[in-house]
Amino acid sequence: MDIIKHIAIIMDGNGRWAERRGLLRTFGHNEGVNSLRCTLEHAGKLGIKYLTVFAFSTENWKRSTEEVNALMKLFKLYLKNEEKNLMEKNVKFLVSGSKIGVPEDLLERIEHLKKVTANNTGIVFNVAFNYGGRSEIIDAVNLILKENRENIENTKKEITEEEFSKYLYNDLPYPELLIRTSGEFRISNFLLWQIAYSEIYICDTLWPDFSEKDLDDAIASYNQRDRRFGGI
Ligand code: IPE
Ligand code: IPE
Ligand code: MG
Numbered sequence: 001m002d003i004i005k006h007i008a009i010i011m012d013g014n015g016r017w018a019e020r021r022g023l024l025r026t027f028g029h030n031e032g033v034n035s036l037r038c039t040l041e042h043a044g045k046l047g048i049k050y051l052t053v054f055a056f057s058t059e060n061w062k063r064s065t066e067e068v069n070a071l072m073k074l075f076k077l078y079l080k081n082e083e084k085n086l087m088e089k090n091v092k093f094l095v096s097g098s099k100i101g102v103p104e105d106l107l108e109r110i111e112h113l114k115k116v117t118a119n120n121t122g123i124v125f126n127v128a129f130n131y132g133g134r135s136e137i138i139d140a141v142n143l144i145l146k147e148n149r150e151n152i153e154n155t156k157k158e159i160t161e162e163e164f165s166k167y168l169y170n171d172l173p174y175p176e177l178l179i180r181t182s183g184e185f186r187i188s189n190f191l192l193w194q195i196a197y198s199e200i201y202i203c204d205t206l207w208p209d210f211s212e213k214d215l216d217d218a219i220a221s222y223n224q225r226d227r228r229f230g231g232i
Helices: 014-019 026-045 066-083 083-088 104-117 133-150 161-165 212-224
Strands: 006-010 050-057 092-094 123-130 175-180 199-204
Touching: 006 212, 014 026, 014 175, 026 050, 026 066, 026 212, 050 066, 066 083, 066 104, 083 104, 123 133, 175 212, 199 212
Parallel strands: 006 050, 006 175, 050 123, 092 123, 175 199
Antiparallel strands: none
């Protein structure tokens, strides 16, 4: 069994967590930040090299203005408040996603946190924000087309899978394990290219209740899998 280097998580179920308590959905998002902090720390201790989490999808703009604004505000607060913690834990911070539609001050904070953590050598923490798997692929294709326009002497006629992956938002090793919380059996436009051969683990736990034990269970399940990659 391959050792897990990269875990990707669809952090789902914040809204239901809050609704079940008669609270506004945004309480669930606030609470989800604690699970995230705890999961990142635990993954780091387990020696996982990369953690990618789905925080906001290109489709999540369809939600109410109040909820979208609350999510933007929460991420901004996270970027501001977590700097010290990420530095202490030696975490390298990255974001995968489109910049289109993201408020300027948020983009600035993202750049700042990426810059200050760039030389950290611990776990790479990649937040998928304003992320869509299809947009990521289309953005990569458009980058290649742009390069071709700007370099007419030496245009690309063909491209390999390996070359293509260099044009994705972040060129990280593909996740061995994909976790989705809250019992939904779908991908919701997450990492379409990268999860071609990921092992999928779905648990009923709602994201705000996700604990170290849930992460351990997911890894234990992964360790039981027989990964064949099309072979026998
Ligand atoms: C996941 O929780 C967080 C985001 C999508 C931002 P949801 O907000 O989707 O929670 P549910 O699925 O409605 O319970
Ligand atoms: C996926 O969850 C996006 C994030 C976790 C950020 P959604 O709750 O948006 O997905 P659907 O709507 O259930 O497919
Ligand atoms: Mg959801």
